Amino acid sequence: MPTASDIATLVRQVADRPAAAHKGDFGRALLIGGSRGMSGAIALAGKAALRSGAGLATLAVPEAILPIVASFEPSYMTAALPCDKAGRISDAARTALEPLIESATAISCGPGLGRSDDAGQLVAWLYASCPKPVVFDADALNALASLEGGLPKRKAAPSEKPRVLTPHPGEFARLIGRRIDDRGEQQQAAEQFAAQHDVTVVLKGPGTIVTNGRRTEINATGNPGMATGGTGDVLTGIIVAMLCQGLAPFDAARVAAHVHGRAGDLAAASLGQISLIASDLIEYLPQAFLACRQ
Numbered sequence: 001m002p003t004a005s006d007i008a009t010l011v012r013q014v015a016d017r018p019a020a021a022h023k024g025d026f027g028r029a030l031l032i033g034g035s036r037g038m039s040g041a042i043a044l045a046g047k048a049a050l051r052s053g054a055g056l057a058t059l060a061v062p063e064a065i066l067p068i069v070a071s072f073e074p075s076y077m078t079a080a081l082p083c084d085k086a087g088r089i090s091d092a093a094r095t096a097l098e099p100l101i102e103s104a105t106a107i108s109c110g111p112g113l114g115r116s117d118d119a120g121q122l123v124a125w126l127y128a129s130c131p132k133p134v135v136f137d138a139d140a141l142n143a144l145a146s147l148e149g150g151l152p153k154r155k156a157a158p159s160e161k162p163r164v165l166t167p168h169p170g171e172f173a174r175l176i177g178r179r180i181d182d183r184g185e186q187q188q189a190a191e192q193f194a195a196q197h198d199v200t201v202v203l204k205g206p207g208t209i210v211t212n213g214r215r216t217e218i219n220a221t222g223n224p225g226m227a228t229g230g231t232g233d234v235l236t237g238i239i240v241a242m243l244c245q246g247l248a249p250f251d252a253a254r255v256a257a258h259v260h261g262r263a264g265d266l267a268a269a270s271l272g273q274i275s276l277i278a279s280d281l282i283e284y285l286p287q288a289f290l291a292c293r294q
Contacts, residue, residue, distance in 0.1 A: 010255045011292045014053055014245040026055030027105035027244025031237065032097070032126075033138070034061035034069055034112040036087025041112030041138070041233045043072035044278055048237025049108075050075050051285040052259070054244045060100055062089050084118065091118040094125060106133045106243035110140030111233040119143055128152035133162040133243045137236040141167050145174035151197050162249040164239055166202040166232065183207065191216055200249040202239070202257060204232060210254045217254050221261025225268040230278025235260045238285075255292075263288035 018025075029049045034042035039061070046059045050073075057076040061069045062083030070078045079100055081093040101107065109126055113119055123143035126134055136144060144151055144165075154161045165175070169186060173179040176193055180186050187209050194201045195213025203209040208219040238260055242252035263284040267276050270284075 007255060007258050007292055008294065010247065010251055011259070011289060014242065014247065014255075015289060015293060023055035026053055027241070027246075028103055029054040029057040029237075029240045029244050030060060030100050030104035030107045031057060031111070031240065032060045032081075032089070032107065032109040032113075033140075034059070034065055035083075035089070035114035036062070036065055038112030038114060039065045039068045040072070041230060043069050044230050044233040044282065045108060045111045045137075045237035045240075046076045047073050047279075047282050048234040048285065049241040049244075050237075051282050052238045052241035052256075052289075054241040058100060058104075060093075060097060062087050084116065086114070086116070088114040088116045089119055089122060091121045093122060101130060101132060104132055106135070106240050108135040108137065108236050108240040110135075110137035111236055113139040113143075115139055115142060120146060124152050127154070127163065129155055131161060133164070133249060135164045135166060135236055135239050135243070137166045137232060138171075141165060141171045142174060145171070151199075162243075163197075163199040164202065164243075164249050164253055165199055166204065166236060166239065166253075168204045168232065172201075172203055187211070187216065187218075200253050202235070202253045204235070208257045208261070210250065210257055212250045215250060219254070219257040219261055221258050222264050223261075223268050223273055225273030225276035226261070226264040226281070228277055231260075231264070231281060234278055234281045259285065259288050259292055262291060266291070 049057045060079045063080035064087040066080045082090045120143040123140045190201045190203045191211045194211045200212045210217045238256040263281045266284040267280040
């Protein structure tokens with residue numbers, strides 16, 4: 001379990017900003033996802049990234065839903081990607097993504113992505129080849145789980161291409177090919193998986209497990225009111241923002257899990273657990289960051 005002082009130190013590291021700072025000093029987040037009917041997921045991730053301190057955020061989404069995604073929040077940018085007739089990102093998006101990846105500090109992929117062969121190929125390409133830190137969530141995890149032969153081999157030392165995977169227990173079961181119900185056994189499996197693939201795993205749920213196979217922390221914040229659609233997308237946005245601001249993957253993940261849960265606790269205290277929705281977490285992120293610094 002992370003100590004309050006440990007989390008506070010890391011939060012101050014990203015929150016204490018030089019007087020002469022500009023937006024480029026706090027990283028460029030690139031968030032890839034969205035599909036017809038799931039435009040809100042990528043918008044939640046993008047808004048969370050900005051509320052968590054990323055200097056700039058660009059949401060790369062299927063061109064069919066770009067006007068919808070752009071309408072949610074004026075503070076982030078959007079980029080149109082080629083898509084199929086169902087409004088899902090197509091494999092042809094690689095060409096459009098390459099310059100966006102080159103200018104990005106950290107990347108996320110998955111919220112609202114949907115499932116298709118093209119999306120799976122795009123996710124495999126990002127995992128194997130992207131030279132920047134990448135957070136994989138939601139349908140990006142399902143795409144990785146469906147690949148024959150397991151996770152792709154990265155085309156450079158894993159330390160040079162950090163990967164953070166944020167599954168819930170069902171997605172984790174698909175990644176490892178078996179279902180585990182006991183939380184202690186889930187932790188052991190997450191540690192083994194993280195060590196085997198040299199990734200950071202954020203296994204969501206009550207007492208979210210954050211591990212890189214060498215270190216493990218169990219998050220103590222959060223409440224059952226957060227068991228609602230979209231809260232995982234918010235977590236993805238927070239993690240990518242922490243990466244943008246220079247935290248190492250394990251630290252980015254454990255700070256994000258803690259702050260995410262703290263925002264949920266603050267929201268529940270004000271609104272009640274039954275009425276809590278994912279966008280409430282974003283509204284309470286400022287208070288959560290302030291509380292975590294103390």
